[in-house]
Amino acid sequence: MTLSNSIRKGRDAFNKQSWAKAYLHFKAEDLDQAQDLEDFAKAAYLTGKRSESNDLWARAHQEYFNDKNIPKAVYCAFWLGMNLLSQGETAQGSGWMARANRLAKECTECPEHGLLLVPQALQKMREGNGEEAFKLFSRAFELGQRYNNQDLMALGRLGRGQALILQKQVTEGTTLFDETMVAVLSEEISPIVAGIVYCAVIETCQKIYDLQRAREWTTALSQWCDDHSELIPFRGQCLVRRAEILQLNGEWANAIHEVQKACKLLSEPPGETATGEAYYRQGEIFRLQGRLSEALEMFRIASKWGRNPQPGLALLRLMQGQFDTARAAIQQLENEKKDPIARSRILPAYVEIMLLVSEQTKAQKATDELMEIASRMHADYLLAVALYTKGNTLLHSDETNPALECLKESWQLFNQTKAVYESARARILLGQAYHRLGDDDSAELEFNAAGNVLKNLGAVPDIERLNLLTGHSYSNNHKLTPRELDVLQLLATGKTNKEIASQLFISQRTVDRHVSNIFAKLNISSRSAATAFAHKHQLL
Template sequence: MNQKFQNWTQIYVQLQKAEQKQALEPNDLEKYALAAYLTGRDSESFQILEKAHQAYLDGKNTHKAVSCAFWLGLMLINAGEKARGGGWMARGQRLLTELGNKDCAEKGFLLVPQALGELSAGRGAIAQQIFERVISAGEKFRNNDLLVLGRLGLAQAMIQQDDYSEGVKLLDEIMIMLETEEIYPLVNGIVYCAAIETCRNVWDMKRAQEWTSALSRWCDLQPDIVPFRGECLVRRAEIFQLHGEWKEALEQIIKACEFLVQHSRVSATAEAFYRQAELHRLTGNMEKAESCYHEAAKRGKNPQPGLALLRLLQGQKEMAETSINNTLQETKDPKKRAELLPAVVKIKTYLKNLTEAAAAEKELSGIAAKLEVPYLQALSRYCNSTVLYAQGNFPPALEHLQKSLKTWNRLNFPYETACARELKGLLYSKLKDKDSSEAELIAAKWIFEQLNAKPDLERLKKTLNKEEKLNTYGLSLRELQVLRLVASGKTNKTLADELFISERTVDRHVSNIFNKLGVSSRVEATAFAFTNNLLSKNPE
C-alpha cells in the first residue's frame, strides 16, 4: 500500500482507539507514531515511537529497534531538539555495535547523520564518500529510502564542491524516484524541502520552482499533513513573488507565518518572517517590514541584506552601509555571499563608493561564472551595468543590460525586468536617445504600478517628471505574461507550469485576453499582439 497519500488523521484516530482496547504490536506503534507526527502531534509521536523501540527490544528484534532510534533521532533533530536527537542516534549506533559486524540497512541509515555533520562543517569531499556508502547500502538491501537520502546528500556534497552540473543531475533523478517509487513519507517531505533549499542556495530558481510545484502537489494530496506544509507555503510565496503575484505572495506568507508559529517550526518560521519583510519593503510598508525583519532575527535568521536595503529606503545611508559591510565580512560561503553582493553594489553605488561597488560586482560575476545558472548570471550582468552606468561607461553598460533583460524575459520575472528597464531608460537618456528612454521608463513605471512597488514607483515618477501611460489595451501584468507565452506557441499546460498557476487559471486569463482584445482565437490574439506592438510592451 502506498503510504504517500493516506488520510493520516483517520489512521491516527483508528490506532488511538485500538490502543485504548489493547496493546498495539510494534509495527502498528510505528505507524501510529508516524500518523501522530504527520498530523502535528510531535511530543505524542516521540513517546509512541519510544514505545515501539522498547517493544522491538523486548521482542529481540534489534534491527527494528535501531530503525526506530534513527527515525526518532531524525524527527527530534528536525524539531530543534539536537541533544535528544543525537542521543537516540548514539543509542542506535550502540545497539548496532552490540550486534557485531553483520551488515544491514540500519548501518546505512546511521551513516546519514555522520555525513550530514561533515556536510554542515563544509567538508564536502568526506561527506561525499560517506553518502556513497549510504547509496551502496541502499542498493545492496534494495531500500529506496536509503537510496533517496544517499543521493540527496551526494548531490549536496557535489554542489558544495562546485560540481554543480552533476549535483543537479542527481536531484533530477531523485524527483523521478519520489514520483514513481514507494518512499517513506518522512523521507518524501525531507527530500522535497532539502532539494528546494539546495536549488535556492545556488540560485537555480527554475529548478526550485519545479521542486516547489512537486512539494505543493504532495501536500495538497494530504491536506492533514503538518510538518512540511509551512515550508511549502513559504516557497510558494517566493515563487508568486518572483512571477509578480505580490498580493497572493503576501497572503501565502502571512498564512505560512501563522501556521509555523502555531506548530513551532523555528527555522522555517524565521525564513517566513524574512520573506514577509521583503514583500513589505518592496511595497513600501516600512514599519511592518522592520517588524518582520526583527521577528526573523529573533528566530535565528540574519535579516540581511533586506534590512540594509530598508535602511537605505529610510534614508539611513551610513547604517545601511555599516550593516551590509559587517554581514559580508562575517559571511565566508561564496553562495551565501552571492545573496549579499547585489545589495552591496546597490548601496555602494548610491553612496558613490564606486571602487567598492566594482569589487563587489566582480566577486559576484566570478560566483555566477562558476555556478552557471541563468538567474544569478542575469543578476550579475545587471549589477555590472549598474556599476558601469555609475562610472559613465554607458555603451558597455547597455550591452550587459540587454543580456540581463533577455534572461528576465525568459524567466517571467517582472520586478527584475522593471528594474532593468528603468536602468535601460536612464542609459538611453545619457546616450541622448530621448524617445527610447521615455519608452523604457514608462514601461518600467507601468510594471511597478501593477506590482504596487511604491518605493520604486515614487523614485521613477521623479525621473519622468510627468504622468505617462502605457497602452496595454486593458491587459493586466499577468495577462501580458500569458499573451507572450501564447504568442510563442506554448500549450496551456506548459504555460501553467512556467507561471506556477493552474490550467484553469490559464484558461480564465486566455478568455479575458480574447475579450479585451476583441479576438476569438490564439492565432488572432498573436496577430493582434504583433500588429499593435504589445509584445515589445510586455514586461517579460
C-alpha cells in the same frame, strides 16, 4: 491474539495513507505491538503532532528492543533523534543518535547502518567538506541498493547530489536530484522521506539559482501536499517555497497570502526552523511595496526565529535614508560570508548600498567578484543579477555605453527567467543609460514599460523613483523635469553650481534657477538635504 476493531482500522487507514484516521484509531487503543506503535508515531508526525510523535517513537523503540529486534530499535531511535534535532532539541537528539549508533554495533549489517551515515554526512556538509560527505552518502546509497531499501537509496542519492553541488559540480548534482525525484513521484518511498527530499531539492535548487527546477518541483510539492490534505509537517515549507516562486513571477498579492499562511502554520508549537524564512520573505515583499514599518516588524520576528534579517534590513535602512546604519550592517554581513553561493546572495545588496554611500572602489570590487561567481555557476538568473549590478556600477562611473550593453543582456535574461520585478528594475537603468546618451525616445519607452509593471506590482518606492526620473505620474509624487533631475544628480555628487553649469553647457544662472525649483518641489532648504534625497531614491 485477537485484534481489536480500532487497531484493524488503524492499520488499514495507515496503509491507505489516511493518517488522520489512522491516528484516531490507534489513539483509541492501548497499543503494545512495536509495529503499531511505529505506525502510530508516523501518523502522529504526519498530522502535525510532533511532541506526541516523539513519545511514540520512544515507546516503539523500547518495544522493539524488548523483542530483541535491534535493527528496528535502531530505526526508531534514528528517527526520534532526527526529529528532535530538527526541533532544536540538540542534547536530546544527539543522545538518541548516540544510542542508535551504540545499538547498531550489536547487530550485523543492515539498512539502519546506512541511515546512521546520513547525520554524519550532513555534519560534513555543514563543515564544507563535500568530498567526505559524498563518500558517506555513497556508502548509505550502496547499503540501500544491497537491501533494496528505497528510502535509504533516496536519502543517499539526494545527499550525493548536494555534496557534488557543494564541490561546484552543479550539473552532476542536479542530475542526481532529477533521478531522486523520479522515485518520489512514483511513490516508491515513504511519505516522511518524500517530504524531506522535496524540501531539500527545492531549497538547493533555489540556492543555486536553478529556477526552472525550483518552479517544477515546487509545483509538484504543492500537488503532493494537496493530494494529502491531512499532511502537516511539509505544508508550511511548501507554502514558503511557493511564495518565493510567486514573488519571482510578479504575483506579490498571492505570495503574501501564501507566506502568511506559512507563518501561521509553521509557528504553531513547537514551531519549525522554516518559520524565520517565512517571516523574512513576508518582510521582503513588504519592503518592496514600501510598507516599511510592517517590513521591519517581519524582519524582527524572523530574527527571533533564528533567521538573519539581512540583507533585507540593511536595504530597508537604506530606503529610510539611514545610510550609515545600512553600510555598517551590510559590511558586517559581507565580512562574515565566505562561501561563494552565500556571497552571491548578499553582494548585489552590498554593491547597491556601497554605490549610494559613494564607496565606488568597494562596489567595483564586489561587482567583479559577483561576475566571477556567476560565470562559474552557469545560472541565467544569477548572471542577470550580476550584469544588472555591473551595469549599475558602470553608470555610477559614467561609463554609459558599456553599462547599456550589460543592462540589455541583464534585462533579456531576467525576461527569460520570468523575473518580473527584476526585469522592470533593469529597464529603469536602461532608461537612465539611454537618457545620458541623448536617446530620450528609447529612454521613455523603457521608463514606460517599467512603470506599467511596477504599478501593477505595487512597488511604491520604485514608482516614486521613476516619477522623479521622468516627471510622469505613475503615482502622485514630486515631479522634477529631466533637466532638474540632471542638476540634482550632479549636485548630489558634490559639484558646485559653476561646475554643474560647465558640465551641462548651460549658464550658472540657469543652474541657480533649477536648484531653487528643486528645493521648492522637494520641500527642502539645503544642498545636503537634496543630496540625501537623491541617495534615498537611488537617483545617482
